[in-house]
Amino acid sequence: MWSLAYGLIALAVVAFVVLYAAAHAPNFTTANLADQLYGAKKWLASSLSSLPKVDSKPRFRTSVNVVRVAEADAAAYDYGTGQWTTFPVHLPVGYRLERVGENVVYQIYLNVTRCRNATLQGGAAVTLYEVELRHSLDPLPWLEVYAAVPHNLTQYYSWLYGYYRAWGRPPAAGLDPAVGADAGLVELVKVEWALVYNAAGGTAKLYAAAPPTAPYILVADYPLTIPLACPR
């Protein structure tokens, strides 16, 4: 009888200690910003080629998750008929991308404003891209710029022409059917680039010097790689 009473009291004391310790132990959940950022960029990378493409600037300025494209004619060799043909291609020239994670807002704005031929000091001819860049995160994680140089330009456009024939709509250089789908046809060359911040406004200028034969450059904010072309 008495031993039962002591037992119950001991049990109550143990329960109190356990509950008190549980209520007062440091208790937290992990919130990993880097993981969320990686997830947001990965989501954008996977959906990049399926984003709507617009060629009107007002629509581009007001919409989100859109790609601005410029239409151009490309020459291709039709292996089926054995003739040269021209077909329309979309050149991706601007992006307004956003992905909101639990604690991170990832936004990137890229817009090709100018494109011209230039000669480097060594005498090499390059295409100089001037790209407007806005980024939601101040410390921009490291940025890399590559130029996609086709092994054979005719072969590259003929490959695109195949997609034009299959879809009945213009393919986007570097973007359709997916970023990196042309890996066997092009060589990614690291190019010189410079980022010029503007103290007065939030828009930085990215300058990249790509080989003139490259149909597009790739701006990589790993794992998101964004193809940008020169409007012609």
Place this chain on the structure above:
Amino acid sequence: MITIRDVLIFAGLAILAAAVIASLFPAGEGVTAVPACSDCAFKLTGGYWIQQCGNYAALYLGTREAARYGWAYRADGRPLRIGESVACDTAMYLWVFGGVAYVSCDGSPPRVGRDVLGQKLPFVDVRFSSDLKCTTYTIEFVADLTESYAATVEVYNEEGRLVASATGTIPGSVSFSIPTAGVYRVHIYAPPLLDEWHTLTAQVRISDLIKAQVFTSNNTQDLRPSTTLKIFDLTSYWKRGYRSVTVRVSPFWGDLHVARPADAFADFLLAWEEASSGWYDPPLYWKEVWRLTFTQTNIVLTRVYSWGWRWHEVYVDYRYSINQPGVKTLIWTWNKQGPRHNSYTVHWISTTVWIESLDSAANARASFLKECLWS
């Protein structure tokens, strides 16, 4: 032997123990300890407050400093000024990212990152389509929207006059029709989503010309031997409101008087000469004169004049349905046995006209196709 006295003493002791334990327990939630962590989120109760000092932010419990962070931000991303402090009524929610603390009193998670895009309207896909005969045009708005927006479509002609307007919704579609061929400016207005201009070209494309040339005004030259068939496009005159026009086709004399057709999408006058070169029986280009009128649904050929001593044959391409090839049909003969239709209707969007004669070097051909383009 258990007695009632023992039971009473046991119950009394049990109640006493329970009361002592309950009095030891803090009521509700007590003061929580601050976990030493980074890349984490936690809730603090019990009078914590955070103050931004010169080069660090200090988390205080009453007057005791509990933790230090690199800087303190509010959940909306605004950093605290030096000397500024935040205290919460019931509970304080803290997110620590890389040594920097974000404070929220209502538990709403902070979002790291500025807004650099500005306006973020949902994307509306504008899809244009028309029926095969280019009579009804439909603009379809495809968007993933919970509410619908009113959309107005206005169609202006080359002179800037409003020729058609229609209203609809986004998502949804708008349909309109235009009476005649031409280049139209189409304004799609649906604030705040859309305000844009497009160009709609509804036209008859003339191609595949053999010994033929197209004119939009008088031509009295002798263009043989390269041209035996002159095609005059009268559409713009009817659009400008003329009730009849006089077309000069021959070098010396020969005026053709043409009245405005009742319902024409496009209207052409075809004047052909039977002699490919050299001497001709005047007036020149009067040997077969035909009118080719595109209505909204059909193509009507009407004979205006025939003349000359050689035999002529006029053929048109007649098509019965979309998946059948066209048939070259003889509709008119001159100085020869054969069908004589003064008027012939092709129920299709395209046709080809052949005019053939004894002098095969004068044989002419032209194809007409109604098409509508959107850009």
